[in-house]
Amino acid sequence: MPRVFLCLAVVFLLIASAVQAQEAxxxxxxxxxxxxxxxxxxxxxxxxxxxxxxxxxxxxxxxxxxxxxxxxxxxxxxxxxxxxxxxxxxxxxxxxxxxxxxxxxxxxxxxxxxxxxxMQEGKTPIARCADKGKYQTLADIDQPGTRVIVNPGGTNERFVHANIRNAEVRIHADNLTIFDQIVSGNADLMMTDSSETMYQQKLHPGVLCAIHPDKPFDHAEKxxxxxxxxxxxxxxxxxxxxxxxxxxxxxxxxxxxx
Known part of the structure; x- marks a missing residue:
């Protein structure tokens, strides 16, 4: 009986090896x-x-x-x-x-x-240029009455939930129109990757300003x-x-x- 099991084990091993060899x-x-x-x-x-x-x-x-x-x-x-x-x-x-x-x-x-x-970067705020001086630190941002907008499902939302306790957090599902909410005054700021804040600043010159994108709140790698x-x-x-x-x-x- 042990010899039978040994033979079966050898057969299964050979089959497994053949299958593994064939897998690309x-x-x-x-x-x-x-x-x-x-x-x-x-x-x-x-x-x-x-x-x-x-x-x-x-x-x-x-x-x-x-x-x-x-x-x-x-x-x-x-x-x-x-x-x-x-x-x-x-x-x-x-x-x-x-x-x-x-x-x-x-x-x-x-x-x-x-x-x-x-790429090496991190989360940093973007706000209307007129309000740039108001949101330099997380403590500045996390105040009652501040409206933080964020897109769901990614590292932006995770960062906001980990760091914001007192400010109002608004979820906006459309990441393509989320910055328009800040421009129109429906939100005060968003915190996202510094590369995105600089790009949106370029798209909205004099209206939206990236806030210290060279000194983000955290560090991340893309x-x-x-x-x-x-x-x-x-x-x-x-x-x-x-x-x-x-x-x-x-x-x-x-x-x-x-």
Whole structure:
């Protein structure tokens, strides 16, 4: 009887080894499929924006995705998602990687891999320029009567809930129109990534002002969120490194941030 079990164990081991050998890595699957599936929210300029009229994405990370797809020799297929459902869509394997201003968090790291960081920044306020001096610190902001607006489902909402106790917090689901709420006076400020505050300041000169974007309240890194495949991570990391060395990454960055 023990010999029978031993033989069965050997057979199962051989079968498992054969199956493992036949399983392609995520990187190999992408190349064989001919498409890189990229998840994007499409509501976070300058990183990603979905143009409904043209049914296309544009933005910094869209240009990066296209360059990465070219390096892989595949087409890029964009999969639209949203911040509240980003993690669920990632775990459902709706895309190979998520791009579009994704911050590294422990929760996301538990579900997948991150590329090497592409940006260092943190949360900082943006308000009407006339009120810029009123909201320099978290203590200044967290006062009764202050109206803080935030988009749901991401690190912005998490930061607000962790730091705001006394001010009024308003949830605004449309990240594309949230800054209009500040311009029109329906909210006093938003706290978001410094890169976004500087971009919105550029879009609303003299109206909206980024408040000390060079000295944010916290520190975060942006990167690309990858399905758990070491080969895919190695390729993306190496591509980011080479794009930094040859200046192509800086060229894309300058087109959107400068």
């Amino acid at each position: 890595s995520r990187l190999e699957t992408i190349i064989q499929r001919g498409t890189l599936r990229v998840g994007m929210t499409g509501d976070y300029l300058p990183f990603t924006y979905f143009d409904k009229a043209a049914s296309t994405f544009r933005g910094f990370d869209v240009d990066v995705a296209e360059a990465l797809g070219k390096a892989l020799g595949v087409k890029v297929e964009y999969v639209r998602t949203a911040w509240p459902q980003l993690s669920a869509d990632f775990e459902a394997d709706r895309f190979d990687m998520a791009m579009g201003g994704i911050s590294i968090t422990p929760e996301r790291e538990a579900r997948g891999l991150f590329s090497r960081p592409i 990167a690309y969120w990858l399905q758990r495949d070491p080969d895919l991570k190695a390729f993306v990391d190496r591509w980011i490194e080479k794009a930094g060395e040859d200046g192509s990454f800086k060229k894309i960055h300058s087109a959107w941030f400068e």
